[in-house]
Amino acid sequence: MTKLTYERPVIQKLNTGTMNKFGSRTEYTPVTHIEGVSVKSLMADYGSPLFVISEPQIRRNYQSAVRAFKTRYPKVQFAWSYKTNYLNAVCNVFHQEGAWAEVVSIFEYQKAIKNGVPGNKIIFNGPDKSSDDLRTAINNHSLIHIDHFDELYMLIEIAQELKTKATIAIRVNMDTGIYPIWDRFGFNYENGQAWNAINKIMSAPELELHGLHCHIGTFMLSAGAYATAAWKLCDLAWNVKLKWNHMIQYLDLGGGFASANTLKGSYLQGSDIIPSTEDYADAIATTILNFGFKPDELPMLFLETGRSLIDDAGYLLGSVLATKRLSDGRRATIMDFGVNLLFTAFWYNHKISPAQEFSHHTEDMVLYGPLCMNIDCIRESINLPLLSKGDQVVVHRVGAYNMTQWMQFIQMRPNVVMVDAKQKVHLIRTKESIDTMLRYELVPEHLEQFKL
Numbered sequence: 001m002t003k004l005t006y007e008r009p010v011i012q013k014l015n016t017g018t019m020n021k022f023g024s025r026t027e028y029t030p031v032t033h034i035e036g037v038s039v040k041s042l043m044a045d046y047g048s049p050l051f052v053i054s055e056p057q058i059r060r061n062y063q064s065a066v067r068a069f070k071t072r073y074p075k076v077q078f079a080w081s082y083k084t085n086y087l088n089a090v091c092n093v094f095h096q097e098g099a100w101a102e103v104v105s106i107f108e109y110q111k112a113i114k115n116g117v118p119g120n121k122i123i124f125n126g127p128d129k130s131s132d133d134l135r136t137a138i139n140n141h142s143l144i145h146i147d148h149f150d151e152l153y154m155l156i157e158i159a160q161e162l163k164t165k166a167t168i169a170i171r172v173n174m175d176t177g178i179y180p181i182w183d184r185f186g187f188n189y190e191n192g193q194a195w196n197a198i199n200k201i202m203s204a205p206e207l208e209l210h211g212l213h214c215h216i217g218t219f220m221l222s223a224g225a226y227a228t229a230a231w232k233l234c235d236l237a238w239n240v241k242l243k244w245n246h247m248i249q250y251l252d253l254g255g256g257f258a259s260a261n262t263l264k265g266s267y268l269q270g271s272d273i274i275p276s277t278e279d280y281a282d283a284i285a286t287t288i289l290n291f292g293f294k295p296d297e298l299p300m301l302f303l304e305t306g307r308s309l310i311d312d313a314g315y316l317l318g319s320v321l322a323t324k325r326l327s328d329g330r331r332a333t334i335m336d337f338g339v340n341l342l343f344t345a346f347w348y349n350h351k352i353s354p355a356q357e358f359s360h361h362t363e364d365m366v367l368y369g370p371l372c373m374n375i376d377c378i379r380e381s382i383n384l385p386l387l388s389k390g391d392q393v394v395v396h397r398v399g400a401y402n403m404t405q406w407m408q409f410i411q412m413r414p415n416v417v418m419v420d421a422k423q424k425v426h427l428i429r430t431k432e433s434i435d436t437m438l439r440y441e442l443v444p445e446h447l448e449q450f451k452l
């Protein structure tokens with residue numbers, strides 16, 4: 001039997017108020033394995049902190065989302081949102097499953113091309129497409145989703161010059177009952193801007209209007225908003241048919257489905273309140289099917305789901321650097337990962353589990369990261385067992401946006417590994433080193449020498 005660790009008894013102020021009906025404790029069991037691979041061995045082999053991605057979980061998420069939509073609507077195509085997680089290994093799991101690519105910059109576009117995605121299976125979104133970017137996209141027959149009139153006019157000019165037709169859609173923004181409205185992207189539905197853009201496009205022989213697109217927000221807690229969005233896109237498509245005798249081939253409802261994370265300030269756990277993929281699918285499919293299109297006119301349905309397909313496939317493993325008491329007596333635990341790696345800590349109260357057995361004592365504590373910077377707080381208050389130096393933790397549902405929005409500030413980025421279905425561990429991004437950083441720096445000759 002191993003010797004039990006001694007824990008000094010403490011007198012502790014009882015804090016009431018922030019509990020929800022499940023109590024305030026976040027975790028009752030240690031998480032020692034991910035997809036059957038030992039958390040301790042992962043950190044021993046690849047260091048701490050460490051991002052771990054479960055390939056089987058990505059596949060399960062993707063397949064169940066496809067099932068939810070395909071059982072409700074006959075023509076469905078997902079496109080993987082690169083900015084949500086553009087590690088090539090991750091993208092390629094989605095591509096193997098059948099997802100196209102959805103990109104919002106030429107950098108992401110190039111990544112998709114290098115991954116082997118055919119040009120005509122790339123959806124090119126976003127407000128920043130240069131004339132060179134548009135030339136590339138036209139030549140590759142990609143689906144160009146126009147964001148504003150300046151882009152529309154530039155596209156007409158380039159298509160005329162190249163004497164090629166451009167395959168396009170417009171992004172539409174609209175009131176779906178969720179505020180604030182994301183009206184900075186695309187053309188507004190209610191004020192007639194979208195209809196205006198459509199008429200300009202339909203009068204331009206160089207442009208082929210294949211689709212209508214919207215991306216109404218992210219972490220949408222209302223499936224009904226998608227019914228409204230789908231109805232407004234159908235209405236535009238219907239009017240294109242009436243006025244121009246032209247069938248819109250696809251409606252793209254964008255991304256935005258919530259993952260099971262808990263938003264800061266939420267009373268209930270995220271997993272208890274978010275709509276299911278089936279709820280979103282029902283809202284969208286029912287609206288389009290009931291709209292009035294004839295069977296052979298039904299548009300293809302595109303989805304650019306990001307967050308909800310990858311969040312729970314990603315984990316961040318880390319270790320306790322130190323513990324201390326703050327001046328007001330609160331316990332503080334300093335981790336080796338901070339907001340530099342866990343950007344989503346600004347919005348979520350992540351589920352955090354100890355990676356080893358612990359005693360029955362728990363305490364409210366502040367979790368800090370390793371940065372010498374006051375903002376580096378992962379959690380203002382969390383009830384956890386008394387972690388001590390060297391203990392390890394598992395942070396759950398970190399697959400979306402952390403591995404693209406992470407910042408190289410004070411610390412460098414750690415290894416990322418992927419666990420496959422056979423419990424084999426693959427390094428998919430190596431940790432950065434001093435050489436990574438120095439590669440990009442140049443020191444003018446007169447600054448090369450100094451004497452102290």
Ligand SMILES: *Cc1c(COP(=O)(O)O)cnc(C)c1O
Pocket residue numbers: 081083084102104125126215217218219254255256257304305306307308400
């Ligand atoms: C970010 C983004 C997505 C993915 O959004 P999620 O909220 O992660 O599902 C899809 N489409 C567009 C245009 C985006 O900008």
